[in-house]
Amino acid sequence: MLEEHGVVEKYDVVVIGGGINGVGIATDASGRGLRVLLCEKDDLAQHTSSSSSKLIHGGLRYLEQGAFRLVHESLAEREVLLMKAPHLVHPMRFVLPHQPHLRPAWLIRIGLFCYDYLSRRKTLAKSRFIRFDPKTNPLKAEIVQGFEYADCCVDDARLVVLNAVQARENGADILTATKCIAAERKAGYWLVRLENNKKQIVEVKCKALINAAGPWVAKVIEDQIKENSPYSLRLVQGSHIILPQIYTENHAFIFQNIDQRVIFAIPYLNKYTLIGTTDREYFADPDHVEIHKDETLYLLDVSNRYFRKQHEADQVIHSFSGLRALADDAHLQPSTITRDYKITLSIDQDRQLPLFSIFGGKLTTYRKLSEQVLTQLGEFFPQMGPSWTEHQVLPGAEQWNGVEDLVYQICQQLPQISPQLAKRWALSYGTRIWQILHGASNSIELGAMLAPDLYAAEVDYLVAYEWAKNSEDILWRRTKLGLQFGPVEIARLDHYLASLSSETEQN
């Protein structure tokens, strides 16, 4: 039983989980005038939402599974997200090599026709048949033709963080390193107990509870709320490997594997190629998911089967794994379980104090999923505002005139910095970069250079405004500099962060 002393705050909605679905719901709800608190036990996007293939896509292969609702919604969201976050979401061409012994050409043409016409396209190009130029084709000589279609890529972790920034600007409280350890319906309110990483406990009251705990969604229902989960959960691990750049063109490949799965090869951060993903049933602790050596070999095998350039396991620069948290639909193969999301609702005997739980979902559909949760919440909060997220940009996309324009402006103001750094800033922060630069007119005013192209001013901003607490948060989620830095740079960053927190403690 929760004790009622020490209740410090009263909210309309408490959201458990700071992945894309939790922050999406918190942003939407706070923008409609609801008082929102979001708690995340680790860092924002620390789990599935930073381990994705980083695509905003309809999911061509879901057509084969008959998931037309999901594909239709996802295709439409591409255009919405391109408008909302043009600094984070970018169109990308996908090349699908055709080999007759895999899916027949007529089947692929039908799939691409549906992909082109299932939803309105404003900026993305139509699919087409292509022949590869033997002089530039990075694929093996016998692969001579294929199809090309358009989807988008995204910086997944930054999409999460910018939603959290928007939620905070709407008045939401965002607590990272804070776990929901219990929640109980009382007379007229939920009492939610939160514990931070210093073992401090606080209790808050709210009228509605949202469980967006991803791979922990069923555990939260059973262990923290003491109810039965409406679905049993299947955790399906998906892993990626990062290889040195295999080809220089700025398009992705989608390969069909002999097991009927598809594998992407995606240009990544100018220097690398990202290869993924796998589908592997997962039964261990979701906090400690990491790539299995069979997955590395599987991905290398597909890459080596298609590309001329061959790679061995010791050439893998980095890898990461995430868990799809899917509502069990009794499919035997992990790859065929539906990727569509389910939103469940439980209420008390007076039809009050709702608990919404989110099963599954995609980065691509987070905004629509959030809207659906808010539509259902409307029954409990009749005074709340209408839907608003479709036409509102995310932080950094205000006064947006394109990446080139912003890079130009940054370089004009700070001629000493490299164009690559200006581009990284423009793509990460959009027009919020001016908040980081704070009127600086030369690089000395940005403070110490803690590592190549990482100034203290950027770190200060990430700590003050983006909930970064340690070097991992900064190097792997707020930026992707972790791929470039070695132990010396990381130690300098850790040292700087320690000096910042001792300064805060003294003040």
Ligand SMILES: Cc1cc2nc3c(=O)[nH]c(=O)nc-3n(C[C@H](O)[C@H](O)[C@H](O)COP(=O)(O)OP(=O)(O)OC[C@H]3O[C@@H](n4cnc5c(N)ncnc54)[C@H](O)[C@@H]3O)c2cc1C
């Ligand atoms: C390999 C892979 C590739 C993918 N590729 C794509 C893609 O290209 N495009 C796409 O659209 N989708 C993709 N997806 C799907 C997408 O990544 C997920 O649907 C999405 O990230 C799920 O977000 P979430 O918020 O539900 O879960 P998560 O991101 O896991 O967030 C849940 C959060 O809840 C927190 N939490 C848990 N319990 C508690 C508690 N008690 N108190 C406080 N916090 C708690 C966790 O720490 C976690 O951060 C991919 C998924 C995988 C696994």
